[in-house]
Amino acid sequence: MITIASHRYASIADDLRRQIAMDLYKAGDQLPAETELMSVYGSSRPTVREALAVLENEGLVVRLQGRGSFVRQNTQMIYAANALAATAHGWTTGDVKVSVHRKTVKADDRLAALLRVAPGTSLSEHVYLPQDAALPCGLARVYVPHAIADIDTLVGSALPLGDDVRQRLAELGVTVTKVVSRASARLPNDEEARTLRVGTGTAVLDVERMSMDASGRVVEAALLVLPGHSSWAVFTARSAHREREVAG
Amino acid sequence: MITIASHRYASIADDLRRQIAMDLYKAGDQLPAETELMSVYGSSRPTVREALAVLENEGLVVRLQGRGSFVRQNTQMIYAANALAATAHGWTTGDVKVSVHRKTVKADDRLAALLRVAPGTSLSEHVYLPQDAALPCGLARVYVPHAIADIDTLVGSALPLGDDVRQRLAELGVTVTKVVSRASARLPNDEEARTLRVGTGTAVLDVERMSMDASGRVVEAALLVLPGHSSWAVFTARSAHREREVAG
DNA sequence: GAGTGGTCTAGACCACGAG
DNA sequence: TCGTGGTCTAGACCACTCA
Numbered sequence: 001m002i003t004i005a006s007h008r009y010a011s012i013a014d015d016l017r018r019q020i021a022m023d024l025y026k027a028g029d030q031l032p033a034e035t036e037l038m039s040v041y042g043s044s045r046p047t048v049r050e051a052l053a054v055l056e057n058e059g060l061v062v063r064l065q066g067r068g069s070f071v072r073q074n075t076q077m078i079y080a081a082n083a084l085a086a087t088a089h090g091w092t093t094g095d096v097k098v099s100v101h102r103k104t105v106k107a108d109d110r111l112a113a114l115l116r117v118a119p120g121t122s123l124s125e126h127v128y129l130p131q132d133a134a135l136p137c138g139l140a141r142v143y144v145p146h147a148i149a150d151i152d153t154l155v156g157s158a159l160p161l162g163d164d165v166r167q168r169l170a171e172l173g174v175t176v177t178k179v180v181s182r183a184s185a186r187l188p189n190d191e192e193a194r195t196l197r198v199g200t201g202t203a204v205l206d207v208e209r210m211s212m213d214a215s216g217r218v219v220e221a222a223l224l225v226l227p228g229h230s231s232w233a234v235f236t237a238r239s240a241h242r243e244r245e246v247a248g
Numbered sequence: 249m250i251t252i253a254s255h256r257y258a259s260i261a262d263d264l265r266r267q268i269a270m271d272l273y274k275a276g277d278q279l280p281a282e283t284e285l286m287s288v289y290g291s292s293r294p295t296v297r298e299a300l301a302v303l304e305n306e307g308l309v310v311r312l313q314g315r316g317s318f319v320r321q322n323t324q325m326i327y328a329a330n331a332l333a334a335t336a337h338g339w340t341t342g343d344v345k346v347s348v349h350r351k352t353v354k355a356d357d358r359l360a361a362l363l364r365v366a367p368g369t370s371l372s373e374h375v376y377l378p379q380d381a382a383l384p385c386g387l388a389r390v391y392v393p394h395a396i397a398d399i400d401t402l403v404g405s406a407l408p409l410g411d412d413v414r415q416r417l418a419e420l421g422v423t424v425t426k427v428v429s430r431a432s433a434r435l436p437n438d439e440e441a442r443t444l445r446v447g448t449g450t451a452v453l454d455v456e457r458m459s460m461d462a463s464g465r466v467v468e469a470a471l472l473v474l475p476g477h478s479s480w481a482v483f484t485a486r487s488a489h490r491e492r493e494v495a496g
Numbered sequence: 497g498a499g500t501g502g503t504c505t506a507g508a509c510c511a512c513g514a515g
Numbered sequence: 516t517c518g519t520g521g522t523c524t525a526g527a528c529c530a531c532t533c534a
Contacts, residue, residue: 008504033519044505046294049520057435065520066512179485185433185451185476187305190254203433203451203476228433228451235483237427256523281500292524297501313501314531 012041012051020060020071031061031069056199059229063199101127104146111143114210114221122146128162129195139195139225148219149174162222166211174219176211183207183233188225196227203228260289260299268308268319279309279317304447307477311447349375352394359391362458362469370394376410377443387443387473396467397422410470414459422467424459431455431481436473444475451476 019025032040037048052069055061063069105111105125112119123143130137142162144151149172151165166176184206193200207224226233267273280288285296300317303309311317353359353373360367371391378385390410392399397420399413414424432454441448455472474481 007502035519044507046506047504050503052520063520064513066514066518068519177486181483181485182480183431183453183483184480185453185474187451201449203435205431205433205453226433232430232432235429235431235485237429237483237485238425255521283500292526294525295523298522300501311501312532314499314533316500316532 008043009047009050009054012037012043012048013054015041016051016055017058017060020055025071027071027073029071031071033068053199053201057202057229059227062197064197098128098130101129102151105143107143111221114208115143115145115218117145117147117218124151126151126162126165130197137196138227138231139192141223143221143223144169144219148217161224165222166220169211169220175213176219177214178212179209180212181207181209181233181235185228192225196225198227198229205231205233207233256291257295257298257302260285260291260296261302263289264299264303265306265308268303273319275319275321277319279319281316301447301449305450305477307475310445312445346376346378349377350399353391355391355393359469362456363391363393363466365393365395365466372399374399374410374413378445385444386475386479387440389471391469391471392417392467396465409472413470414468417459417468423461424467425462426460428458428460429455429481429483430457433476440473444473446475446477453479453481455481 016031025031031037031052034045034048034052037043037051038045041048052061052063056063060072061069062072103125105123107115107117107119107121107123109119111117111123112121115121115123117123123145126140126142128138128140128142130139138161140162142165144165149169151168151172169176185203186206188196188198188200188202188204190200192204193202196204198204205224205226205228207222207226209220209222209224210218211220213219264279273279279285279300282293282296282300285291285299286293289296300309300311304311308320309317310320351373353371355363355365355367355369355371357367359365359371360369363369363371365371371393374388374390376386376388376390378387386409388410390413392413397417399416399420417424433451434454436444436446436448436450436452438448440452441450444452446452453472453474453476455470455474457468457470457472458466459468461467
């Protein structure tokens, strides 16, 4: 993790990182204000801010407008798997609080492609937001066409990334037999950055998920946004000996 | 995609994005220099640079030191799947040129955990680098313990993300039956940014892969780094009806 | 050498949160 | 009201690329 700091901001980041690692600043502690760091390191504010941005991207620091910069409470990884039992991997679902908002929306182009329906089709949308200010957290939007089922709100059993919707589907007799997930990396938009409490320059993991039943219909789709510094999306594949189909 | 530009840099980015979308600047064209954009938009250089950074993160623009900013040639998505036949998904492997470098390394802590071997264990490392300056590209490092097999270099049949190593393993009688992949999002280090030809503020997809045989041994592991704006990692899961194990 | 992007300085004003 | 981080300005010097 030790790198040669060829830039001013990198050496400041290295020094702050070292101090955090040595517990000079503990989890939850407030770091000195940017103006103070300017005088401490003899650098200008953009340089100090760039150093803090590095630490924020690593998940070591949270910056809150009007309040200050703080050492991050919890650097634990969270998991989202594409298995049907997504949350079984490493989450303790009991103590993760999310809020669920349900409404009916019309499919835009992206959702239409994902769900393989015509644009404008009626969908039920469940939005899962981190409720507790404590980390870790993720943002989930889960869609089910009205033609498949009419999912009611499930506040009591809400799971952090919306897996209760698929549980409810199973109870309604809709069986998911195949799940295709796509993961990519990008920067969050302003709304996502606010919701996830990360900076706009922090990488997030963007996951699109499609759940299909035996007939090939897409019965559920989800858009997940997870903070990159505290999230791994875990996938498991078991093989049917298909290696040779890409040979020479 | 149209957003209300509440910030100066965002409105500049919106305007440039619109011009690119209207083909006023075509793929490969050089954008005006930052100093010229300053006078065009009446903004300072940091603001103009922030606008260009937004477009770079979207994969619309490439910035090259000493040369200029250019409209990106190819915005096509590339795919990396955790299926054994990873490249069968969407790549035309024939026209993607990579260079392969092979050497023997000792397992560091990260590799030791990934391969489930003791730190210091001898591994063969294959590094796959984008050879052609054309996009898209990815960075792959593939590891096989010497105790599993002695993989030779396979320049002729090199696949962009190192899947030829697993093909070679199969030919040597080592059969992969299970693949576990972890994907996360982060910013690249300086070396990765250079290799992938992306800015240091551009999100990259970080994939760790473990391949196991029937006995549970990890026979291969890979570290992949893909530019977020042009990469989706695709995963498929077929279900065995395990939904209820996470029910409240 | 000319032109480009990469980094840095030294300020300014604004938006937000808390007392 | 005050301190905080968020944004922006107007410069400066350096590293790199190419003619």
